[in-house]
Amino acid sequence: MSANNSFPTPFSPTPHPLERRIIFANLTKPDYKPDLITYLAHGGYNELRKALTLKPSEIVAAVKASNLRGRGGAAFPTGVKWGFINPNDGKSHYLVVNGDESEPGTFKDRYILHRDPHQLLEGIAISAYALDVHLAYIYIRCEFPHAARIVSNAIAEARAAGFLGPNILGSSFSLDVFVHQGAGAYICGEETSLLESLEGKRPYPRIKPPYFPAVYGLYMQPTVVNNVETICHIKHILRLGPEEYAKMGTPGDGGTRTLCVSGDVQKPGAYELPAGSVTLRQLLYDICGGPRPGRTFKAVIPGGSSAKVLRIGEKIITKSKNSDGSLSEKQTDILDVIMDASNLAAAGTMIGSGGVIVLDDSRNMLWALNNLNLFYAHESCGQCTPCREGSLWMAKITSRMLSGKGVPSDPRTLLSVANNIAGRTICAFGEACSWPTQSFVEKFPEDFEAAASNPITTLTAA
Amino acid sequence: MAQISNHTETTSQNPNNSQTPSRQADNIPASLLQQINETIARYPVSKRSASLPILHLWQNHFGYIDDSAIEWIAHLLDLQPINIYELVTFYPWFRQSPPAKNIIRVCRTLSCALAGSYEIFDKFCHAIGIDPHLAAHHDGLINSPCGNFSIQFVECLASCGTAPVCLINDDLYEKLTPNDIPKILEKLKTNSEQTPNTP
Numbered sequence: 001m002s003a004n005n006s007f008p009t010p011f012s013p014t015p016h017p018l019e020r021r022i023i024f025a026n027l028t029k030p031d032y033k034p035d036l037i038t039y040l041a042h043g044g045y046n047e048l049r050k051a052l053t054l055k056p057s058e059i060v061a062a063v064k065a066s067n068l069r070g071r072g073g074a075a076f077p078t079g080v081k082w083g084f085i086n087p088n089d090g091k092s093h094y095l096v097v098n099g100d101e102s103e104p105g106t107f108k109d110r111y112i113l114h115r116d117p118h119q120l121l122e123g124i125a126i127s128a129y130a131l132d133v134h135l136a137y138i139y140i141r142c143e144f145p146h147a148a149r150i151v152s153n154a155i156a157e158a159r160a161a162g163f164l165g166p167n168i169l170g171s172s173f174s175l176d177v178f179v180h181q182g183a184g185a186y187i188c189g190e191e192t193s194l195l196e197s198l199e200g201k202r203p204y205p206r207i208k209p210p211y212f213p214a215v216y217g218l219y220m221q222p223t224v225v226n227n228v229e230t231i232c233h234i235k236h237i238l239r240l241g242p243e244e245y246a247k248m249g250t251p252g253d254g255g256t257r258t259l260c261v262s263g264d265v266q267k268p269g270a271y272e273l274p275a276g277s278v279t280l281r282q283l284l285y286d287i288c289g290g291p292r293p294g295r296t297f298k299a300v301i302p303g304g305s306s307a308k309v310l311r312i313g314e315k316i317i318t319k320s321k322n323s324d325g326s327l328s329e330k331q332t333d334i335l336d337v338i339m340d341a342s343n344l345a346a347a348g349t350m351i352g353s354g355g356v357i358v359l360d361d362s363r364n365m366l367w368a369l370n371n372l373n374l375f376y377a378h379e380s381c382g383q384c385t386p387c388r389e390g391s392l393w394m395a396k397i398t399s400r401m402l403s404g405k406g407v408p409s410d411p412r413t414l415l416s417v418a419n420n421i422a423g424r425t426i427c428a429f430g431e432a433c434s435w436p437t438q439s440f441v442e443k444f445p446e447d448f449e450a451a452a453s454n455p456i457t458t459l460t461a462a
Numbered sequence: 463m464a465q466i467s468n469h470t471e472t473t474s475q476n477p478n479n480s481q482t483p484s485r486q487a488d489n490i491p492a493s494l495l496q497q498i499n500e501t502i503a504r505y506p507v508s509k510r511s512a513s514l515p516i517l518h519l520w521q522n523h524f525g526y527i528d529d530s531a532i533e534w535i536a537h538l539l540d541l542q543p544i545n546i547y548e549l550v551t552f553y554p555w556f557r558q559s560p561p562a563k564n565i566i567r568v569c570r571t572l573s574c575a576l577a578g579s580y581e582i583f584d585k586f587c588h589a590i591g592i593d594p595h596l597a598a599h600h601d602g603l604i605n606s607p608c609g610n611f612s613i614q615f616v617e618c619l620a621s622c623g624t625a626p627v628c629l630i631n632d633d634l635y636e637k638l639t640p641n642d643i644p645k646i647l648e649k650l651k652t653n654s655e656q657t658p659n660t661p
């Protein structure tokens with residue numbers, strides 16, 4: 001328990017040998033402060049100086065070559081996203097940084113915002129220069145009131161020192177950055193919802209097409225929305241060079257990735273690892289210290305609560321191309337799946353926001369799903385009927401099953417409701433709320449069938 | 463689902479009902495006005511964007527948002543009252559009735575639940591004299607009879623690695639155990655310099 005900014009951190013003082021701290025390098029140091037002097041003493045704003053000597057197109061090219069993928073959830077290649085912006089179209093362009101961090105299981109942006117705001121601001125300045133942006137907003141969830149103050153102070157400091165504001169470092173490039181606080185709605189993390197919220201409206205997501213942020217973004221102008229961590233990576237791409245940076249990761253997933261592990265492991269925490277460098281087994285056993293005493297692992301949600309759950313013991317079938325061009329099939333134990341965007345996609349789930357939630361054999365999966373269903377039922381924005389009604393319906397079914405009033409058709413009804421949401425809604429919340437139900441019911445039928453046929457009594461956590 | 467939150471909050475007791483209600487918009491201090499004007503300047507393209515930050519400033523100052531506030535802010539931003547009202551009713555953070563001195567938000571979502579947040583929530587509720595079952599199913603804040611504490615079960619606070627957690631006023635409390643709760647409440651009571659009427 002503690003109630004100040006020197007919170008008990010989920011970081012070990014010395015990084016695990018498999019870790020490679022770049023984003024977390026400074027903020028994990030116990031004496032590191034979020035002020036400008038400290039940042040400058042750690043080489044801060046050197047990359048911004050360098051960037052201003054480059055052509056904007058060279059920076060975009062470097063980001064493409066780095067193989068950086070977005071860290072907000074969709075793992076979209078950042079360079080490709082940036083390529084959608086045409087600096088010469090005569091329009092105003094905006095950069096909006098997504099610091100809404102509200103996907104259950106995700107807790108990385110929190111530490112960047114509270115402890116190393118200048119790392120983010122340097123990334124913003126470089127990105128804005130590359131994208132011909134002169135006005136940027138950082139959207140921070142209001143449950144981080146200290147972060148909003150810390151980042152605002154950092155903006156004032158950076159402005160006074162000439163790293164932001166008019167004619168940055170004597171160049172002709174000017175940039176204003178402001179903090180915008182959310183108001184407690186998870187849906188505002190979805191990028192088009194976030195833009196509506198930033199425009200002062202109810203945060204109803206916009207339909208794509210045509211409202212891709214790069215085309216009709218903030219105030220209907222071309223806009224890049226990137227996650228806090230994604231933007232922090234930009235300066236390191238310049239620092240290390242795109243090739244060096246890319247080499248840390250895999251061809252499909254460059255650089256480092258933060259993985260946030262919570263739930264039933266010995267050492268929950270936020271770990272920064274070269275992308276694609278560890279298997280689930282290494283993450284759970286080597287880095288996180290294995291299960292709690294006397295327990296075994298049962299299930300893992302690998303990329304934030306919306307990602308499809310994995311069952312320990314399941315086998316993944318992957319196809320790979322042989323040197324002669326023929327295809328071969330390989331069975332991989334789920335624990336040997338590599339924790340990166342492409343391998344988790346091949347395993348039928350996603351790396352998402354990197355929030356890994358672990359459940360051990362003491363847990364009932366119906367209980368866990370019900371917890372998530374209550375979350376989604378509460379957070380649906382209500383715009384689309386399948387999502388608004390379906391999320392609530394699923395929560396009602398799992399709650400009823402938990403109370404001992406399950407009926408044999410419940411698992412089937414759950415699946416049928418979920419199957420009728422995904423793909424039929426305006427935003428990806430539709431998928432986000434149906435994937436847990438689909439995967440939990442399919443992969444742990446025994447927990448659901450038990451509750452569907454006879455009342456169960458022991459369903460509390462811990 | 464924020465619509466439900468509004469429904470329950472508007473039907474809750476307004477302590478000013480018996481007296482002539484004083485309109486918040488008639489009591490705006492100069493410091494708040496100045497903050498509001500500074501806020502609008504941060505949105506050079508559209509001042510409508512300032513509606514959320516102004517609602518935050520307003521709620522931080524007055525504790526909640528009354529009808530006069532909705533009209534006043536709408537007028538300031540050249541909007542219709544509905545444009546502000548629909549924000550207050552959608553976003554869970556905004557409220558239309560006064561909270562108690564301290565606001566306790568316990569995280570309910572999976573990682574915290576795995577670490578015992580339901581037990582933490584129950585313990586808080588019992589300690590401040592609120593039925594935990596009622597509170598868990600209530601959307602929005604519930605005020606304790608002593609007027610010192612409002613409580614709410616909220617969704618993931620993005621600190622799952624130090625679960626279970628709660629946000630009290632502006633501060634995060636992490637790795638909570640049931641034994642921490644009496645200590646936390648005692649400290650809050652001293653901080654608000656007030657002895658509660660009921661234990």
Ligand SMILES: Cc1cc2nc3c(=O)[nH]c(=O)nc-3n(C[C@H](O)[C@H](O)[C@H](O)COP(=O)(O)O)c2cc1C
Pocket residue numbers: 069070071072073074075076078098099100101102103186187188189190191192225226227228230231427428429432
């Ligand atoms: C329901 C929903 C919630 C989301 N929540 C967040 C969030 O809290 N933070 C975030 O960065 N991205 C979130 N996203 C992803 C954003 O829509 C967007 O893809 C991301 O901010 C883009 O940044 P990136 O390319 O750097 O990842 C969410 C998406 C959906 C569909």
Ligand code: SF4
Pocket residue numbers: 187204205379380381382383384385387388425426427428429430
């Ligand atoms: S899918 Fe759900 S959250 Fe997304 S727009 Fe539709 S109702 Fe809203």
Ligand code: FES
Pocket residue numbers: 104105106569570571572573574575617618619620621622623625627
């Ligand atoms: S589940 Fe409680 S902080 Fe994320």
